[in-house]
Amino acid sequence: HAEVNNLPDLECRNLVVYINPFSGQGKAMQIYKKHVKKMFAEAEIKHTVVKTEYAGHARHLARDLNLASCDGIVIVSGDGLIHEVVNGLMDRNDWKIAIQTPIGIVPGGSGNALAAAIVYASTGQHASLDLVTDSMFEIIKGRSRDLSLVYIQSQSSFYFSFLNVGWGFVADVDIESEKFRGLGNARFTLGCAVRIASYRKYHGMVSYLPLEKSGIINNGSKTQTTIGTSFKTKTLAETNWNNSSSAGIRSEESGYFSSKNTKIFHISSSLHESLPNEWKSIEEEFVWVMPVYLSHVGQDMFMMPNAKLDEDVIYLYCLKSGVGRAQLLNILLNIADGTHLNISSENTLVVPCRAFRLEPFTNKTGLLTVDGEAVSYEPIQATVTPIKSRIMCS
Numbered sequence: 001h002a003e004v005n006n007l008p009d010l011e012c013r014n015l016v017v018y019i020n021p022f023s024g025q026g027k028a029m030q031i032y033k034k035h036v037k038k039m040f041a042e043a044e045i046k047h048t049v050v051k052t053e054y055a056g057h058a059r060h061l062a063r064d065l066n067l068a069s070c071d072g073i074v075i076v077s078g079d080g081l082i083h084e085v086v087n088g089l090m091d092r093n094d095w096k097i098a099i100q101t102p103i104g105i106v107p108g109g110s111g112n113a114l115a116a117a118i119v120y121a122s123t124g125q126h127a128s129l130d131l132v133t134d135s136m137f138e139i140i141k142g143r144s145r146d147l148s149l150v151y152i153q154s155q156s157s158f159y160f161s162f163l164n165v166g167w168g169f170v171a172d173v174d175i176e177s178e179k180f181r182g183l184g185n186a187r188f189t190l191g192c193a194v195r196i197a198s199y200r201k202y203h204g205m206v207s208y209l210p211l212e213k214s215g216i217i218n219n220g221s222k223t224q225t226t227i228g229t230s231f232k233t234k235t236l237a238e239t240n241w242n243n244s245s246s247a248g249i250r251s252e253e254s255g256y257f258s259s260k261n262t263k264i265f266h267i268s269s270s271l272h273e274s275l276p277n278e279w280k281s282i283e284e285e286f287v288w289v290m291p292v293y294l295s296h297v298g299q300d301m302f303m304m305p306n307a308k309l310d311e312d313v314i315y316l317y318c319l320k321s322g323v324g325r326a327q328l329l330n331i332l333l334n335i336a337d338g339t340h341l342n343i344s345s346e347n348t349l350v351v352p353c354r355a356f357r358l359e360p361f362t363n364k365t366g367l368l369t370v371d372g373e374a375v376s377y378e379p380i381q382a383t384v385t386p387i388k389s390r391i392m393c394s
């Protein structure tokens with residue numbers, strides 16, 4: 001362990017470790033005892049353990065954490081607990097300082113997208129078979145990087161998000177496969193198999209503010225300047241919901257919004273306004289819509305190979321209902337290595353953008369997820385922000 005011991009400042013660090021005993025297959029505490037505790041002892045990193053007791057606990061812990069007494073937060077769970085911690089830090093009056101607290105991730109959940117994205121960003125490789133050990137090295141090395149945060153508002157709530165929004169197929173799988181939680185990561189594979197036999201179509205409007213240089217991404221590298229021919233775009237979407245104001249969000253002046261604690265940053269347009277001309281809108285029957293801002297959306301899902309941790313880009317991925325079962329299956333199978341983006345189809349759209357709005361049209365129930373957690377099924381709008389959190393990653 002010479003490599004570990006030679007690194008500077010390790011013994012100065014004092015971390016708090018949040019463990020979610022409910023996450024994944026319920027093995028987070030075992031992962032802590034077998035890996036985290038041992039490696040911290042070898043690296044002489046002091047730490048305090050807190051076991052989360054209920055959903056939302058980690059948000060409260062992060063909100064009330066004494067920052068002066070701690071150099072970083074380590075999370076042993078999945079993406080859901082990271083979402084809680086980020087939002088807990090953003091809830092604080094001192095959020096500008098608090099959000100810079102380095103966050104380390106040990107994959108203990110069934111959805112471990114950020115852990116996989118960190119290892120990929122650091123090494124250029126997919127995690128080895130042992131994502132836990134790979135992740136522990138990222139924490140122990142003591143370096144941190146910026147992680148971009150996207151601001152999401154709905155009529156009833158608002159969130160800071162680091163991973164994705166899901167609507168349609170994979171959101172359904174994500175939430176419906178909760179009952180297969182005991183399978184760990186494999187729950188998604190089984191969930192997909194179950195869902196593909198009876199996949200639903202979602203009628204709605206997807207709007208987005210393209211990057212200047214935006215276009216379809218093929219192959220993660222080649223950029224074209226046109227949008228799939230069968231996607232009819234409108235330049236202006238009519239808003240079709242009422243103007244009730246969102247919790248904690250109020251309009252300050254044109255183009256600026258403030259959520260509570262005076263977090264002010266530019267947002268192109270609010271959920272309640274009709275969209276400016278630069279936006280494009282698509283009304284369609286969709287099978288799957290997923291705006292994503294990390295390379296991975298799950299441990300084995302290399303969804304957007306081009307996405308960087310610190311860039312201000314949302315990659316909007318849409319599949320429209322013309323996609324057949326066989327093609328959908330083919331796409332899902334190829335996500336593991338990112339080659340799904342090579343499957344060109346008039347039913348596929350991948351577009352880098354700065355902001356998006358999703359409007360489900362049906363009154364039927366459906367599922368929307370933010371960072372893998374279900375949120376209420378209603379129109380939502382999101383924008384990139386200049387706000388960055390810090391994650392332990394070399």
Ligand code: ADP
Pocket residue numbers: 020021022023024025052053054055056057077078079080081082084108109110111112372373
């Ligand atoms: P997974 O990847 O397995 O879904 P997450 O980190 O997303 O793991 O956590 C799943 C959910 O567990 C989150 O919604 C979180 O709020 C919740 N949670 C945290 N602590 C507890 C607890 N003690 N009991 C039940 N749920 C909890």
Ligand code: MG
Pocket residue numbers: 078079080081109111372373
């Ligand atoms: Mg989760």
